[in-house]
Amino acid sequence: MPYDLILQNIGKHIHLEPQEEARFVSLLTSRELKKKQFLLRENEVCRHSAFVIQGCLRSYNLDENGFEHILQFAPTDWWTADMYSLISQQPGSLYIDALEDSEVLLLSKKDQEQLYHDCPKFERFFRIITENSLVANRRRVLDNLSLSAQQRYAMFCQHYPSLINHLPQKQIAAYIGVTPEFLSKLRKEFRHS
Amino acid sequence: MPYDLILQNIGKHIHLEPQEEARFVSLLTSRELKKKQFLLRENEVCRHSAFVIQGCLRSYNLDENGFEHILQFAPTDWWTADMYSLISQQPGSLYIDALEDSEVLLLSKKDQEQLYHDCPKFERFFRIITENSLVANRRRVLDNLSLSAQQRYAMFCQHYPSLINHLPQKQIAAYIGVTPEFLSKLRKEFRHS
DNA sequence: CTATTTTCTTAATCTACATTATTGTTTTCG
DNA sequence: CGAAAACAATAATGTAGATTAAGAAAATAG
Numbered sequence: 001m002p003y004d005l006i007l008q009n010i011g012k013h014i015h016l017e018p019q020e021e022a023r024f025v026s027l028l029t030s031r032e033l034k035k036k037q038f039l040l041r042e043n044e045v046c047r048h049s050a051f052v053i054q055g056c057l058r059s060y061n062l063d064e065n066g067f068e069h070i071l072q073f074a075p076t077d078w079w080t081a082d083m084y085s086l087i088s089q090q091p092g093s094l095y096i097d098a099l100e101d102s103e104v105l106l107l108s109k110k111d112q113e114q115l116y117h118d119c120p121k122f123e124r125f126f127r128i129i130t131e132n133s134l135v136a137n138r139r140r141v142l143d144n145l146s147l148s149a150q151q152r153y154a155m156f157c158q159h160y161p162s163l164i165n166h167l168p169q170k171q172i173a174a175y176i177g178v179t180p181e182f183l184s185k186l187r188k189e190f191r192h193s
Numbered sequence: 194m195p196y197d198l199i200l201q202n203i204g205k206h207i208h209l210e211p212q213e214e215a216r217f218v219s220l221l222t223s224r225e226l227k228k229k230q231f232l233l234r235e236n237e238v239c240r241h242s243a244f245v246i247q248g249c250l251r252s253y254n255l256d257e258n259g260f261e262h263i264l265q266f267a268p269t270d271w272w273t274a275d276m277y278s279l280i281s282q283q284p285g286s287l288y289i290d291a292l293e294d295s296e297v298l299l300l301s302k303k304d305q306e307q308l309y310h311d312c313p314k315f316e317r318f319f320r321i322i323t324e325n326s327l328v329a330n331r332r333r334v335l336d337n338l339s340l341s342a343q344q345r346y347a348m349f350c351q352h353y354p355s356l357i358n359h360l361p362q363k364q365i366a367a368y369i370g371v372t373p374e375f376l377s378k379l380r381k382e383f384r385h386s
Numbered sequence: 387c388t389a390t391t392t393t394c395t396t397a398a399t400c401t402a403c404a405t406t407a408t409t410g411t412t413t414t415c416g
Numbered sequence: 417c418g419a420a421a422a423c424a425a426t427a428a429t430g431t432a433g434a435t436t437a438a439g440a441a442a443a444t445a446g
Contacts, residue, residue: 134327147256178403363394
């Protein structure tokens with residue numbers, strides 16, 4: 001069964017009894033995504049938290065010129081959602097799609113809130129991973145304000161070594177905030193230093 | 194008593210019984226900060242969550258050239274902390290200081306976790322405000338990637354109208370990620386359009 | 387109230403990064 | 417497999433925003 005990974009993921013922060021595990025997995029639905037297939041589009045309402053058990057997703061928006069800007073990569077063992085839309089149940093601005101053939105487990109907002117109510121441990125779990133995500137995003141805000149493109153690329157390599165050889169460079173460029181052409185230049189300098 | 198504001202702040206998301214309110218406020222300590230006085234410095238361990246009841250704080254870091262980059266303004270009715278340091282209890286990279294004479298209420302990490310344990314409602318409260326902060330920070334990451342300085346300034350004016358006339362421009366520049374000189378130029382264009 | 391410090395404006399010059407264009411390479415897929 | 421599409425490298429040119437400098441205005445302190 002494909003639930004080992006998500007139960008392990010939760011187990012990093014809270015301990016679940018067998019019947020709590022059973023209850024939890026009973027709420028999950030599975031969904032396969034082919035490469036480039038969308039889990040969510042701009043202006044849709046996000047109704048689920050998604051946990052990646054295979055493959056890799058990304059969430060991004062489009063600017064007024066149609067360029068993509070990547071908010072998050074979600075490889076295996078990561079959670080993803082348009083948090084603004086999920087919380088407010090208003091149309092969001094994010095696209096979420098698959099960078100390769102992938103599989104996700106979905107937990108609906110309604111079930112998630114019911115879980116919080118029935119078993120506060122789950123609220124603790126999501127409180128903790130939300131805190132961790134907040135720390136990472138605050139770090140990224142400050143990095144974008146205080147580091148050069150060269151330094152941001154170095155940080156990315158350091159922080160996500162497994163993604164570097166896995167993702168097309170243009171995706172990394174759209175994450176650190178430079179054009180693919182400029183990243184190509186940066187990498188050349190990198191090699192010679 | 195100066196606890197009305199913080200109880201109201203909490204009351205926006207959860208309902209507390211009188212004895213829960215009493216328990217909560219008994220854990221708070223108050224601290225006054227003169228303008229420019231620090232609540233936290235780089236390399237210190239952050240041991241408290243802070244709630245501003247008077248004045249305005251800011252959290253920022255220094256880049257390799259000694260320039261300040263502002264992560265957050267915390268006016269009256271806002272929470273602030275170095276979340277990375279608070280969670281990990283490792284030395285952090287943030288400075289937190291007062292932009293004007295201010296007063297904060299402090300809740301220690303230990304007491305906060307005890308509260309979570311004794312009364313899950315508090316965990317819900319902090320889960321919710323952490324989610325809201327995450328949404329705001331993700332929005333800011335994408336704005337920094339996809340908007341021009343002009344547009345980021347316009348967003349700031351729209352999102353924090355009360356801060357615009359309250360803060361020195363150089364602080365706003367250090368928040369949106371431009372030099373004060375360039376912001377001055379932007380504002381001139383703004384006026385003539 | 388005055389002196390000092392901090393903040394704001396303006397303008398000239400500079401640079402990190404964007405844009406555009408071209409060519410070569412790799413991946414995808416029928 | 418072979419054709420098409422996506423990706424990457426390189427280089428010439430363009431520009432948003434940085435840097436430097438200097439003076440004016442405002443806030444602060446003594």
